[in-house]
Amino acid sequence: MDPSSTGTMQRIQSEKSILDEPDSPLEGRVAGQIRYSVPEEMKKGSVIGNIAQDLGLDLKRLRSGRARIVSGDNNQYTELRPDKGILVVNERIDREELCGDVTPCSLSFEIILENPIELHRVTVEILDINDNTPYFPIRDIHFEMSESATIGAKFPVESAVDPDVGLNALQNYILSPNNYFILKQHANPDGSKYAELVLQKPLDREEHPTLPLKVIAVDGGNPQRSGTVNINVSVIDVNDNAPVFNQPIYRAAVVENAPKGTYITTVNATDADIGSNAEIIFSFSKIKGSTVDMFSIDENTGVISVAGLIDFEKEKKYELRLEARDRGGLTETSKIIIDVGDVNDNAPVINIMSFSNTISEDAPLGTTIAVINVKDADSEKNGQIKCTIDRKLPFKIQSSLTNYYNLVADQHFDRETTSEYDITITATDSGSPPLSSSVTLQLRISDVNDNGPLFDKSSYSAYVTENNSPGMSVTTVRARDADWSQNARISYFLVDTDISGNPVSNFVSINSETGDLHAVRSFDYEQMKELQLVVKAQDGGSPPLSSNVLL
Template identity: 70%
Template sequence: VFVFEANNRCGKWLSLWISSWQLLFYFTMISTIRGQIRYSIPEEMRSGSLIGNVAQDLGLDLKRLRSGRARIVTGENNQYAELKTDKGILVVNERIDREELCGDVTPCSFSFEIILENPIELHRVTVEILDVNDHAPTFKNKIISLEISESATVGSHFDLESAYDPDAGNNGLQNYVLSTNDNFVLKQQSNADGIKFAVMVLQKPLDRELEPHLSLKLVAVDGGSPQRSGTVTIEITVLDVNDNTPVFNQSLYTTSVVENAAKGTYLTTVAASDADTGSNGIVTYTFSSVKGKSAEMFDIDSLTGKITVAENIDFEKDKKYEIRVIAKDQGGLSDATKVIIDVIDTNDNAPVINIMSFTSLVSEDVPPGTTIAVFNVKDSDSERNGLIKCSVDHDLPFKIQSSLTNYYNLLSNVHFDRESTNEYNITIIATDSGSPQLSSQIALHLKITDVNDNYPVFTKPNYSAYITENNSPGMSVFSLTALDRDWNQNARVSYLLEDTQIKIGASLVSHYVSVNAESGVVHAVRSFDYEQIKEVVFAVKAQDGGSPPLSSNVTVKILIQDQNDNPPQVLYPVQTGGSVVGEMVPRSADVGYLVSKVVAVDVDSGQNAWLSYKLQKVPDRALFEVGLQNGEIRTIRQVTDKDPVNQKLTVIVEDNGQPSRSATVIVNVAVADSFSEVLSEFTDFKHDKEYNDNLTFYLVLALAVVSFLFITCLVVIISVKIYRWRQSRILYHSGLPVIPYYPPRYSDTLGTGTLPHLYNYDVCGTTDSRKSDLKLGRAGNQNVLIMDPNSTRTLTRIQSEKCILDEPDSPAAVDQSVEDTKVAAMHLF
């Protein structure tokens, strides 16, 4: 408990008050860390006069006053005090009139609150206004007219009009003084509420014949310094004998009236009786001025004594009225009674809400219980009518908590989530407990500021896209999109490529693709080759612009689509530059006889690798046909003697791409039953060709010789090595320029069972022609013809092969085969 009292410099006025009044101490309980101080100052101080040092009395630093934006908050209409935050003092803001501020209420004071923010602190300040003798006692009328019968007995009382002094305490009305006279003395009395009034007492009988008229002075004196007074003239007319005074039937009347009662509302009726008859027995009723304008609020019928409402009655201004009613007869005799009128409060004032402090922007991460606003609620009504309840919408995450008297805090009740609700319209409702209830409300608009508490989220759990090979570098593949529920910078998403290695060649992902950091567009950095890489799988990180930043990853797969950019490659028969490979068909071959099979592969995929085989050039289309899908060359009729021995077939291999690509292979077929027949035909063919093309042969030979001498060392060595390297997987290794060719009795790779299983071969094809292989089995019982017109060596290797004719078990056949081989060798030489 702390007691603060500050007395300001009040000059001579204050020193006189201190000498006559003992200063009182007020004790105030302080809630938590809040302080309450009290100052006493005289009224009528000039604007700017010092009230007290608030900073010193509250123990606050001047910097705290400035940083906390200290200010005065009050619900009153007038600001009587001003806070100087730079000096920490309170000064008078405007002239204070105690009588205007409090009327007859003592002690007189007003209160206000000083609020500081960051953190919020609330301090109550009470300023007591000390009365200054600035008003003199006054009478309602300048002249008091009395008519007194000369028969009035000694000791008769004559009530006089009371004076009114709005000052309080010693400065108020203290005494009455009557001018010197022989007939009357003054007797001073007080009501229960302390109002003083004067009564003249007759001490010497009047003699109308000697003095028919008396004029006296009544002086009302206060106790201030300097003393002030008011004077009224008493005009006394001496009447003839009236020896009975009016007498009220009650010494006290009590009644009540509801505030805001309509004018003319009946309150009560006073009655007095007079034993006299005639004009001396006629009684009239009047009000005696009490408490200034109190009597003006009511009317009294002078003949009946009926009291009614004359002005609007406000409980908040006056809760009770006391009126003295004078009953006077025609002889001037009178009696007095008191009428007490209690005002009954009605619920005619709605609560008034004043916002003292409000934070319109709140971060979404503030904890529950954070103070959003401080407000004050006042209701001028009393008791139950002034009992206030404050509330907010139950659907809103806020609650109201009372702090000081009539002060409330608006607190958050949950953790905010800006992404769910980014602003609140808060309506504070204050309702009294009257009947009917009155309420008022005030709306507050609260915005929730963002905190980076949400990760970017991709619109898909993973992404896949297709791109055709041989694309142009820098081509846009597709776009990634990630959304962040945060706001502004916290929701600004950047896209980053996770630069990891991929399986193909252990290269970095950034060598293949790139991601635009702003738009999320994925670009191809290089041209893709389907035959080298089928897909690119990588991760992209979406990162927001918050602090610290939040991120999430997504897996992206780019599938490379094949393009028909590779022609078919013929694996069999092998085309060499220096030899002619032939197939031999016996003249006894049946229809459908398998002559040979063209084997080709295409490193493309899908329909781009679907191959079809066609005969492009053939001497007799009625003799041979090629399988469209399997490349098998078969006879389509019986071979006759008229068919030429040498048949040169040109087979074209096409893929199914758009546009399609193709390769051509030449298959030489010899229609003969023995090697001698083939060799004889070949010899004739050779001589005819030599004779017909003699000139061409020598020209080509001369050009070959010159070229050979020019590039002997370089071209031959490099060409041979490159050639052997490329053919190493599809050809068997041989040191001779003659390539052995085995008879075409193949196994049925399709499993149709149409071919004899006497000769087997395995074809191993890959998408890389350099890795293809052809594995040949042992020779069967078909004829093989190897012809090399440019060869100067004997076919000793042919002789070493196991060549068996149509009847492999016959000795004669074996001898005939050997003989034919020798003859063929001689012709070749």
Template identity: 70%
Template sequence: MPFKRNTSGGEGGDGYASSGIQWQVLIVFACLGNIAVGQIRYSIPEEMKKGSLIGNVAQDLGLDVKRLRTGRARIVTGEGNQYTELNADKGILVVSERIDREQLCGDTTPCSFSFEIILENPIELHQITVEILDINDHAPVFRKNAMSFEISESATLGSSFGLESADDPDVGVNALQNYVLSQNDNFILKQHLNPDGSKYVEMILQKALDREKHPRLSLKLIAVDGGEPQKSGTASIDVTILDANDNAPIFNQTIYRANVKENAPKGSYIATVNASDADSGSNGIISYSLSNMKGHLVNIFNIDGTTGVISVAGNIDFEKDKRYEMRVQAKDQGGLTGTSKVIIDVLDVNDNVPVINVMSFSSTVTEDSPPGTTIAVINVKDSDSGQNGQVTCSIDKLLPFRIESSLANYYTVITESAFDREVLPEYNITITATDSGSPALSSLTTLCLKVSDVNDNAPVFDRATYSAYVAENNSPGTSIFRVKAIDPDSGQNARISYFLTETRVSEALASSYISIDPSTGVITTMRSFDYEQIKQLSFTVSAQDGGSLPLSSNATVNIFINDQNDNAPQILYPLQTGGSNLAEIVPRSADVGYLVTKVVAVDVDSGQNAWLTYRFQKPTDRALFEVGMQNGEIRTIRQITDKDAVKQKLTVVVEDNGQPSRSATVNLNVAVADSFPEVLSEFTELTPDKEYNDNLTFYLVLALAVVSFLFVTSLVVIISVKIYRWRQSNTYYQSNLPVIPYYPPQYGDTGGAGTLHRVYNYELYKTTDSRKSDYKFPGCGQNVMIVDPSAPGTIRRAENEKNILDEPDSPLEVGYVLILWLSVKMK
């Protein structure tokens, strides 16, 4: 809704008094897409000091000052950027640079400039128009301060003489308003109005000149403006009276019209004016000149004083001036002049490229942004007019973007499809603005848009299944191999962690066998493997990224245990016992290759570690048997002779093929005989030995049990004695009797060296035949004890101890007797 605000007075203490500066504010809100639009118009006088208030933008737009700060309000486009400044903290618009209306607009009225203020989040566009009001800061100025005329005394009454016009850059009431001619009797001043509102004057002869009375006249021409206070400019007029020249030049046209293209080169032809003079001689010679030329037009056009040809002398810009109006003067030698008007229309040429201004741009977009997301807002302007100023914007069709026109000269860049950062992490968006001129002009700008990562890719292992080999009996902590996964995402979304899934391997969790480094993926062993217990580990490894919603993938790992030769062969047949093996009987009539027996062995290892070979440990020169290297069969290799012993003892070595190899041995007894009694008589001697060994084992076990019993009994006795002595010492202390030092019966006092109170010695004599061995037992030795003679109590106590030990039922004596008895039984 439009409204008007009236204020008065200057701003910022510049001393300028304004009689009612009118502020006009027009706010229009429109909604197109997501952009809010408003328009405000302010009017301020020129020459205001820097920092002077233009208007309260926040109040006039109905916005909160906080909205200006959070929306990063700023001036984005327009020629007013250098003159105004937005104070977002206070919401006001102030003057940032001195504004000269005449320099900014010349004689164009009204004088104004426009710019846009943009706010973000959401985007709001507000167009500001500032009108510059003129003040009377210029006085009328004549281009020539002195004018001279030569007028014939025969000049007819009513003859006109064109005078130089004054130039006042101000406009309106402050512009040139009137001309005044100094008081005289011959001339009066006549003012004329041009179509554009400017004035020009002529001096009219109202009374005949008399050269004899006044051969020379000096006049003053005063130009006055209408400002407050009023300002004026003065030019002198010198009139020289000549003899009669009674015809003034006359143009053949009252108005000349011509066209010229902007940017026409210097010297380009525009038009030719023509005037004639009825006089003859020097009074009929005419010269042409341009009059009533404003300051900036003096250097644009030129006229040939002799031919009347008007040509281009400077730069013509359609965007500054679309039409030029001037007066051309023809003057004869007698000083008579004639004038005519020349109107020159400027033809527009497409000489301005479109200007692209990026008003808002988001340099980063997430790859999951939906289609239709606004990326940028741009403003495009072309200073040309008509078709030359009509602009179209375009984007490369191969890019997933489109450009739409939201307002006049405003365009938005919008996404058309989803992004994939892993395919293309950034886009260079080139926006081309092309006008409709012939030839067309274009400009372009490039926006670099980066696509930020979203965790939309799970880690991928380089293989779906891994296989590795490790030897058994490995050391715990051995690194086996490394799994590797890659994630095409970036940053934290691509940071991969590895871990094991809880799968069971041989009734145990996989984590009890192996572990994995979560950062490197290196798999190490947790224990030593045994091929005979487990031959293969199969488990699953997961790789998980570090996204806020983590993604993961799995891979299968197979670890094969390689066998090592860590088990020796085991003999299954013949069975090995504590006693001698049964003999295999081979008849003396056995043929060569007779199968005696077969050694059966196994090896729990695998592969070549389980390949077994059989051989005899100590082969002889006259060997009667051989063993099959592969099958373990023992066969005769020759005929049996009478020289061959009946009893044959063979030792077979079973060896595997590992590195290093392991082996086992087995002993076999082979009897070479034709009848069983013969074999029995040969092996009968072995039976007593077996019985003897069995008896020996029994007695040894019994002796160990007895000795253990005696040790426990002795320990109980010693503890009892200790308790007894402790009670005796307490008794002595309580009765205040002198304490008699106690010495154990087995040891002496500090004065002597103690030993066991009894010493038993025995000797063992044994022949080569253990069953005929003899034992010799000498008598018991004497007790040895050294005591201090000065301690009678000690002697008595030692004697008591001796009596105790000499008793038949002394525990130590009983123990020795049992040991001797067992020795006799063993004999």
């Protein structure tokens, strides 16, 4: 193989020298020294150099002298092929594995030939290629920095490692674009490089609680290689933010009579800080009077609940100041308005403003009998009232002014049919369930003389034996009057008539109170066989009413 055809090796020096050492057992041996430079990672069988040509030996001499490699700690890396007079790669050569960061890196060994003995030293310099990427020993770096850190604060970044040397080694660090840090690079005494993050802008945990950064380590090879480490900056909180309610005003509602512990609402506040700086304590601020006993707030959760007896009729709305305080003592306030919902817990109250317990039976339709006032302490539907009475009664309810009602006559009265009424007025609200109350009025119907006396017979007949004694009872007439009291008090009279030219009073008399008729004289059948007279019954009304009956 023509060594020059590989393009990867270089003969640096080839020389022969005579070792003039008389006392040496090898006196008279010819010794040569040759140096090659080859890149690492050449394939097995790649030509390092033409030994025969560079040492001025022919192939026959190599074969007859049984040329071979006889020394060297790393002689496994190279192979001498005497039949072709060349030195080739026998095993993959990794410069970093062989020499680490020592430069230059070389392999040295001897080639010996016999008959006559010749000893030649061969040095193969292993040239670095950019076959290693810079890397950081750890893949992720975590920094904790207080948001109160001062400008110019420095944070060292662990150095990257590149096993290559020279230009192929680590050359530079690059920081990913950001608004807070710059990167400053420094050199260690051994020439290695390290970098520091330098703070350029105040940190704000509330704006950026974490800052993801990347530092890239690049070498100088061609092509260039690079390695990256992720840097996560956690910003440590300081108490520089007060709590903030999520609403400037809260609105909630609760029904009256809600039992203690009833949930009303939850207020929320957030604190841009973290940890204990963000732990919020809720409270009411400066509650006055009885309101302090009405509601409670959980200092940890912000849950507001019922603590006392809420009465819509006493208070329809509550306004409370809220306070949120963090553990660092910073506070914020808000307001909550709690509307109390009415429960139908009050029955209507009926007040009799005016009532006449007696009315004449001839009172005209629409006559006002009573005026009542009805109030309900509840509101809206719970306070809307309807007044009713029994529809069978001759009355009706009329609304007048707000909350006022009139009880009026809706039919004509007849005392003789019904002389008294028990009128139950019921006031019912529109709640659910509805509540009601009632009051009963006793109304008497006063009498009007609208009924005349009525005899119990349409006519009367009586028999008298002649020669009777004067004063003898003849008969009794009876009349009744449906009216009452004086209007029903009946008096009886004989209607003035003539009997055979004589007034009727010459024959009979009548008791005006009892209606008893008596003979005034003795009757003679042969002179008078029959008397016809008219009795009048008259009541005590004004004007009086009367009726007549034939006897």
